[in-house]
Every structure is written in structure tokens, then in C-alpha cells.
Amino acid sequence: MARLQPADVACWVVKTARPPEVVVPGWRAGQAATFSRCLRRSYRLGLMSPGAPCLLWLSGADRPGVHAVGELAGEVGEDAGGPVVPVRLTLLAAPVPRSELLADPVARHAEVLRMPAGSNPSYLTPAQYAAVLGSLA
Structure with a gap:
């Protein structure tokens, strides 16, 4: 697989196996929170920059999908x-379910869906990110 280029990444995806209310105790829908996520050492870290769009993906069998959206809040x-x-993310009132993204002809090809056990960070292409944003409306 070819290395990612900056233009390939519209949004970074950080994953968690713990529900958002465990990641940030007391986190409520519509509320922004700033916290840190662990990353796997790779060339991708050099592509990450403060202010870049980011989302929180809940992995596993219980409510998998996009649970929060925001941005990278600082440097790696x-x-x-x-x-x-560090990420600054707003918890969604209604997560975007994995099943909804799998049904989307563009989003279904996202790395986080193809390789759910992959490490942080993952990413969305511009078209995939647009599909996720369209699901938020």
C-alpha cells in the first residue's frame, strides 16, 4: 500500500474500545472535551497537525461507529x-452507526471499516469524511 499523502487525509480517526462516557467521565451530548489519545508510532504522525478534523470511533460490538467529532487540539x-x-471533540447526541456507514457506497471503503482492529490513527479521505458529515445532518 502506498504511503498516505496530506491530500489523502480529510479527517483523522482515533479509536477507542471504551464507551465515550468512560473515556471522559460525565461527558454529555453536545459537550466538548479535550483529552489525549494514544497513537501507534508511524510516519502518519508526521502528517497530523493541530486543527485538523478528527473523530472518535467506538470499536467493538456495543454501538460501534462515530461518537464524537472535532479536531486535533495540539501537536503529537x-x-x-x-x-x-490531544483532541478536542464534541460528543454526538446520536452516534453515526457503523451499519449506516457500511451501507454508504463511499464510506464503506474507509480504513476503519475495512480494518477495524487497526491501530490509531486511522483516517478518512475527503469523500469519506463528506459522507460522515452528511450522516450528521
């Missing part, structure tokens, strides 16, 4: 566990 950094990035 390091903590004791490795690379991390």
Missing part, C-alpha cells in the same frame, strides 16, 4: 506509553 507528543495527541 510523547508520554510514558509512547506517542499521544
